[in-house]
Amino acid sequence: xxxxxxxxxxxxxxxxxxxxxxxxxxxxxxxxxxxxxxxxxxxxxxxxxxxxxxxxxxxxxxxxxxxxxxxxxxxxxxxxxxxxxxxxxxxxxxxxxxxxxxxxxxxxx
Amino acid sequence: xxxxxxxxxxxxxxxxxxxxxxxxxxxxxxxxxxxxxxxxxxxxxxxxxxxxxxxxxxxxxxxxxxxxxxxxxxxxxxxxxxxxxxxxxxxxxxxxxxxxxxxxxxxxxxxxxxx
Numbered sequence: 001x002x003x004x005x006x007x008x009x010x011x012x013x014x015x016x017x018x019x020x021x022x023x024x025x026x027x028x029x030x031x032x033x034x035x036x037x038x039x040x041x042x043x044x045x046x047x048x049x050x051x052x053x054x055x056x057x058x059x060x061x062x063x064x065x066x067x068x069x070x071x072x073x074x075x076x077x078x079x080x081x082x083x084x085x086x087x088x089x090x091x092x093x094x095x096x097x098x099x100x101x102x103x104x105x106x107x108x109x
Numbered sequence: 110x111x112x113x114x115x116x117x118x119x120x121x122x123x124x125x126x127x128x129x130x131x132x133x134x135x136x137x138x139x140x141x142x143x144x145x146x147x148x149x150x151x152x153x154x155x156x157x158x159x160x161x162x163x164x165x166x167x168x169x170x171x172x173x174x175x176x177x178x179x180x181x182x183x184x185x186x187x188x189x190x191x192x193x194x195x196x197x198x199x200x201x202x203x204x205x206x207x208x209x210x211x212x213x214x215x216x217x218x219x220x221x222x223x224x
Contacts, residue, residue: 001172043205043214044156055211087156095169096144096209098158 002026006088006101012109019075021104023088028068034089035064035073037082038103044087048073075106083108111135113206113215121200121222127193131206131215132186139164139184143209147180147191149202150217157202162189196222 003026013019023033031051036044046055048064051071061076075082088101117129131145138145146161160170162180170178179192193200203217 043217045213046211049211089156093209095167096146096161096163097169098146098148098161100156100158103155 002029002090002092002099004088004090004099004101006104008104009102010105010107012107013078014109015078015080017078019078019082019106021073021086021088023066023071023073023101025069025071025090029090031067032091032093033064033066033071034091035062036087036089037084038087039084047086078106078108080108082106111208111212113208113212115204115206115215115218117218117220119219119221121196121220122224123197123222124195127191127196127200127220127222129191129204129206129218129220130188131190132188133208134187137184138182138187138189144169145180145182145189145206145208148205148207148214149200150205151199151202159191159193159204198222 005024007022033051035048037047038044047058047062051066052064063074065072085103085105087103090099112134114132121127144161144163147159148156150156158171160178160180162168168180177194182189201222203219205217206215
């Protein structure tokens with residue numbers, strides 16, 4: 001089974017700061033990686049798909065990169081509305097299995 | 110985009126079977142070559158994939174839950190369902206239904222296991 005190691009588990013940053021979250025897969029997953037944002041009491045929302053593609057309507061300050069086993073999620077300029085927990089998610093289509101990272105809680109300093 | 114909505118009891122007794130239904134709108138569950146699935150999130154914890162089912166009926170389950178999980182599709186009602194047997198307090202969670210692609214997940218439903 002593929003394991004996803006996400007770090008850090010939490011971070012505190014100031015408005016306007018650049019924030020980076022990493023996710024490492026236990027084996028090569030190509031670019032089969034998504035990034036989700038979850039605000040309290042809400043379902044996770046897809047931000048980035050296939051490692052680096054911005055979902056329609058998502059602000060351009062969010063970006064993703066990487067392939068193989070190492071992936072990065074970046075918020076270029078942290079905004080107050082970005083306070084949330086972020087998850088990476090690996091997916092296979094054959095079979096359709098999902099694996100999540102442990103999550104990163106982002107707070108404002 | 111498809112819309113998904115979970116429904117089912119919010120309280121289940123220990124050792125009983127948890128049953129949830131996800132109703133799909135905005136498209137037919139049988140005409141889409143998608144897979145349909147369930148994810149859960151215990152209070153204050155991370156996300157756990159439970160399993161998925163293809164429109165053809167093929168199912169795939171998380172190995173840690175496989176012995177207790179059944180996912181099925183009811184094309185006549187445009188719904189798919191989750192059954193989790195022999196529940197314990199550790200199964201208390203928000204349960205989300207989802208589908209392949211960029212359609213939003215269901216809003217989630219909290220199921221508490223308690224006597």
